[in-house]
Amino acid sequence: MNHEQSVLGVDIGGSSIKFCILTRGKVGLHDTVHYENGTNPPEIRRMIVRKINEWKFVGYVGIGFPGIIEGESIIDAPNLGTDWKEYNLLGHLRKEVDCRFAIINDADAAALAMCRETGGWEDENILCLTLGTGIGSSWLKKGELEAGTEYGRIVHPDLHCSLERWASVRTLNEEQLSIHDWANRLSTILQFLETRYNPDRFILSGGISTSSDDWLQSITENVQTPVLISTYGDLTGAVGAAKLHSV
Numbered sequence: 001m002n003h004e005q006s007v008l009g010v011d012i013g014g015s016s017i018k019f020c021i022l023t024r025g026k027v028g029l030h031d032t033v034h035y036e037n038g039t040n041p042p043e044i045r046r047m048i049v050r051k052i053n054e055w056k057f058v059g060y061v062g063i064g065f066p067g068i069i070e071g072e073s074i075i076d077a078p079n080l081g082t083d084w085k086e087y088n089l090l091g092h093l094r095k096e097v098d099c100r101f102a103i104i105n106d107a108d109a110a111a112l113a114m115c116r117e118t119g120g121w122e123d124e125n126i127l128c129l130t131l132g133t134g135i136g137s138s139w140l141k142k143g144e145l146e147a148g149t150e151y152g153r154i155v156h157p158d159l160h161c162s163l164e165r166w167a168s169v170r171t172l173n174e175e176q177l178s179i180h181d182w183a184n185r186l187s188t189i190l191q192f193l194e195t196r197y198n199p200d201r202f203i204l205s206g207g208i209s210t211s212s213d214d215w216l217q218s219i220t221e222n223v224q225t226p227v228l229i230s231t232y233g234d235l236t237g238a239v240g241a242a243k244l245h246s247v
Contacts, residue, residue, distance in 0.1 A: 008055075008099075009242030010048055010063045011106060011235075013207075014079045014133020014170065017044065019051050020235050022242035029055065030235060039080040041087050049096050061099045062244035063089070064109030064237045066134065068150070072103060079133045079170075102244050106237050107136025108147040110205045113232050113240030115140060124200035127193060130237065131206035135164035135189070139199075156192055163189045169208050183215040187222040194225045202227045205236035
């Protein structure tokens, strides 16, 4: 596949990688591939190369990565393991496939996808949260992306643990919480963030957002700030990574 107006978005998560082709702003071919052999750099690199070859894609590839990015280097990736520190993923990928790569933090990628959804709120400050293995965060301030926040790592003064340790999807699964109990925990996190940062809106994304009918109402009843779900659902990060080539 070699279309000038097609871009491949890659969203590296804690349990899987999501891929999607974006053509003229519209989502086309997409897939989710779960990890079978861990989340080490060679394995994730192999999965990306395999999908590019499978789809015969040549062109721009945007990658959303769950960690701190400086330039093209990965500084830290706490949810994937210590092998990722100072790892140049793009440098290795360029040696294997003929594509043009860019990389961004996964929560910042999700916020890029949401820019189009916030077209009527150009004067607002919107806090975008990605719910998954951790909790990623990014701002859309008056229509502009403000990258580099790591609110999921903030330690809540009353809970004595980080926000993502309290209410991530990983915690939901590891502690076998009911969806009701997890929603109450997420409400606590959103209440903390709205008090500290005073956003005009929250927009949530991540795989669990596709089942928001089961839990969103209980959150909106407990949080004063409007809470919305990304219309891209679990593809939000991949779509935003693809949009990286148009910003």
